Amino acid sequence: MANTRASIITIGDELLIGQTIDTNSAFIAQCVNSIGIDVLRRVAVGDDADAIKNSLTEEMSNADIVFITGGLGPTADDITKPLLCEYFGGKLVVNDQVLAHVKQIFSTRNRPFLERNMKQAEVPDVCTVLNNKMGTAPGMMFKKEGKIIISMPGVPFEMASIMTDEVMPYLKANITSDALVHRSVITAGEGESFIAERIKDLEEALPAHIRLAYLPGAGVVKLRLTGRGSDEAQLVIELEHWQAALAERLQNIVIATEDIPLEELIGLSLMKKNATLGLAESCTGGMVGHYLTQVPGSSKYFKGSIICYQNEIKEHLLGVPKATIDDYGVISEQTAIAMAEQARKVMNADYSFSVTGLLSASDEEERVPVGTVWMAVSSAEKIFSKEFRFHYDRHRNKEMALQMGMLLIWKMINDKL
Incomplete structure (x- = not known):
């Protein structure tokens, strides 16, 4: 054909x-x-x-x-x-x-x-x-x-x-044409060069009609297998065999074997646990909440997002102690933790996420370098915080904060932290 x-x-x-x-x-x-x-x-x-x-x-x-x-x-x-x-x-x-x-x-x-x-x-x-x-x-x-x-x-x-x-x-x-089939393995936590070394023998063993592509993103590397052949059913069997082999080899960093975005993966994980999520966003300005609500049916698990851009909103609406901000700074681990804990309590959610950072130079004197972002995720049993340093312009830094934040949420829900 x-x-x-x-x-x-x-x-x-x-x-x-x-x-x-x-x-x-x-x-x-x-x-x-x-x-x-x-x-x-x-x-x-x-x-x-x-x-x-x-x-x-x-x-x-x-x-x-x-x-x-x-x-x-x-x-x-x-x-x-x-x-x-x-x-x-x-x-x-x-x-x-x-x-x-x-x-x-x-x-x-x-x-x-x-x-x-x-x-x-x-x-x-x-x-x-x-x-x-x-x-x-x-x-x-x-x-x-x-x-x-x-x-x-x-x-x-x-x-x-x-x-x-x-x-x-x-x-x-x-129109008639040979079948063209794709299968994916989505990973997080290792760069593409390290992944390539781990699966070198598998890649070299692929038959001529199956290709492997590395598609790196913010904190994520997607492996895409593409096969072409006249027998679609047989092609699907072959691709799923190699997909399973890759997923098994990389099992410690695999987050999905379907080509779906992080916001959907978060939703699926929350629904599987019958759990809810609330957000406290500062520097991302509601961007994380926007992406999560792009998924139909997200109201089943997403409680909402408090966009606490100014300190008075963090203090009066979210309930972050003024002393925490004064003593440690608004962009700090302590403030991020307080934001996450308060978001979970205020919204009565099973999980919460917070983000506070400096995405570009400010007229005000700051205690941290430009590109510093603190995030925290919280549940009744655990709280985890992490600092990121992004080195791009404001727009790109915001996108990076979005992607890394959603990845952090997914890892918390799936006990990967």
Whole structure:
């Protein structure tokens, strides 16, 4: 069975100047990867007709399917639709179904229907229209010389809707490719070079159709096994064999064998114990709580977060003794412990977490170096505190505090401290 290859072209000056981050490519890649389609390249081009045409020609020469996002709006800088119409030798015509949909959207939103909005209903007569339930710009599918070209809006939720409801059903029904299967082992506590030494013999023994990738993050290293083959059932058996071998070898640092984020792992651990969690966040400003509540159903185990950014909130709302802050400083082990203990009591939680730190230089005189962060986790039986020193800018230091904090919470719940 042949391997089907894809390329992704994202269009927009905003992508090239860093004004907008491309999340569309990741979504598309995850979708097509799930049905065995390899993404060979991701290309970003500006709102320039020649650049778009050249990129399309080049990607069509390498890939079986080319995905394009962006440039389908009603304004003058949205040039993708007329360009594709010319490229594939068609002419723009009004699609009655799209026109009715666009008018319905404007009517529902009680907005006037402008002449330029009529252009949203114009599509090349050489394409298959892909319905956009979430917006006014339809997707388009072209075919040329055995290649498939799919153009979708750049608005992420509109693109995702078309990809899910229109594109994927078509690809599943019409494209065949070898199975592409992934399995993961998530570790924490050792760097990738040390892990590589521990599993060197296993990595060298992997068959040619299975690859191992090391994906390091903040305090975490993800090992991803990728296999390709015509027999998916057999491939799954092989991958799970090697996944188990890696997990057994690294059992002292394995935190999961599923590729799910820490916030979900924390939730699963708490539900398994029928336990609850409360937070006291200072320098992270509620970021830990934000990530935990991104998980559906988190209200079953997450009590809440007291964002005690100023000392008076730590003292009066959380109940941290003023003497503790005065004697040891707001960024100290003693204050972090007091914050965690008080959060657990105030919220009547089984576990609690606290964080206090200096993420960037301050106008006020501080007792600790920039990048110092103290964290504490608490339960009725145990309290554990740890100091971190981060050496990046404010934004990155905050991200590091988030990741290390969630890892500390997971370890506390799972008796790994």
